[in-house]
Amino acid sequence: MAARAPRADALRNRSRVLAAAEQVFVARGTAVSTEEVARAAGVGIGTVFRHFPTKAALIEAVFRERLRRFGEEADQLVQADDPSQAIWVFLNRVAEVAAGKQAWADAFAATNVRDALTPAREQLPLALGTLLERAQQQGAIRPDVTVGELVALMLAVSRVPELDADGAALRARVLAIVFDGLRARA
Amino acid sequence: MAARAPRADALRNRSRVLAAAEQVFVARGTAVSTEEVARAAGVGIGTVFRHFPTKAALIEAVFRERLRRFGEEADQLVQADDPSQAIWVFLNRVAEVAAGKQAWADAFAATNVRDALTPAREQLPLALGTLLERAQQQGAIRPDVTVGELVALMLAVSRVPELDADGAALRARVLAIVFDGLRARA
DNA sequence: TCTAAAGTGGAGTGATCACTCCGTTACAAA
DNA sequence: TTTGTAACGGAGTGATCACTCCACTTTAGA
Secondary structure, eight states: OOOOOOOHHHHHHHHHHHHHHHHHHHHHOTTSOHHHHHHHHTSOHHHHHHHSSSHHHHHHHHHHHHHHHHHHHHHHHHHSSOHHHHHHHHHHHHHHHHTTOTHHHHHHHHSOOGGGGOTTTOHHHHHHHHHHHHHHHTTSBOTTOOHHHHHHHHHHHTTOOOOSSOHHHHHHHHHHHHHHHHBOOO | OOOOOOOHHHHHHHHHHHHHHHHHHHHHOTTSOHHHHHHHHTSOHHHHHHHSSSHHHHHHHHHHHHHHHHHHHHHHHHHSSOHHHHHHHHHHHHHHHHTTOTHHHHHHHHSOOGGGGOTTTOHHHHHHHHHHHHHHHTTSBOTTOOHHHHHHHHHHHTTOOOOSSOHHHHHHHHHHHHHHHHBOOO
16 A cells, blocks of 8 residues: 655656657647657656657647746746736736747647636636736736736737747737737726 | 520539538538538539539638628628628627637638738738728727738637537627727727 | 676567559540 | 540558557665
8 A cells, every 4th residue: 555656767757758858849739749759858668658659648648837937937927026027027927928828728629628718717817817916906007907818818819829930029019019908008 | 706605503503512511511510521521412422522622622712612601691781771780790790600600711721722811912801991981080990900900809819719509699799809909088 | 796687779560641554534726 | 536645533552640468676664
């Protein structure tokens, strides 16, 4: 009955696979073969499937890990001093990380990570909710916006295609328009 | 040298395949097999490949056809009388058609349709440019927005995921925020 | 140090696809 | 109507994947 301690190499390999998968998925999309993920992680393909029973489970785990880290960043911003700026800092940060990464919507389509964004259960939506409420009390953001709408907007903006040569500039201008839509009217 | 007239069945089959492919791609994504497209069109798989040499070419053709129809709608709105409303009508129409259709960004990722959105070459960006200019002269839309930004925004919004039970309502609220960002300030 | 069990790696398996090939069919022009 | 040819259909081909299986290795606990 007493569970044995997990083996050190198993833990190490698991996090290696997660890190390598994130890199590879972000760079080349979630359509890359599991074998390539294994190669990038320096493990055999059998090891990948031991830790993540299906490819969908691997994609989901990568996405959840990314959201978890966003949750930590949001929490740190909740502690910080300047409440009216905090939410803009966070949204900019999300846009920056998401820039040009096709893998995100793939992950959303392929897996069921909705509950990772459900308030009252996960760190990210809770912290983001706090940031949003504060910004609304300060009059920085219009009062009728919800956390769900914010998340949807950021997911949408993360998919802005590279229409012209300077994709970064286009993304910045699109983001500025969306932010203006979020601001409270005088 | 004198080219023979194209066969009636070839023309018929080509448009049948295009129509069936749009239906199937929109309903189930561009990952569906070419054989399913052929079945939906009521033709053999060989016929599909005769008209569209690769699957990517088929996806691109479906997407271009969709853009072409949007271009026609935009042109009709250019003729219409109420210039300050025309662009909102058009943007709403695009959002309505795009709602819940995962196939779009797939098409964008998989094919090279950028030039179908290049102004001065295609109907859609030209007509949309006219609608935008008018709306800006009327003071309905902020003067610094470009056609490219509009297109990018609409592509992004078309990818708003279904985060909660009522996907349509979420999309509507997200669209309202984006539209507010586009409006000119008093 | 010893050993039972957990973990590893990678060849192998079956399924799925995009695409080809060619015998048959249907059309346009004469 | 006849005929040359463009178009059709669908079995077949080769490549790619996700996933399995098991002989071997490494680890935790005694």
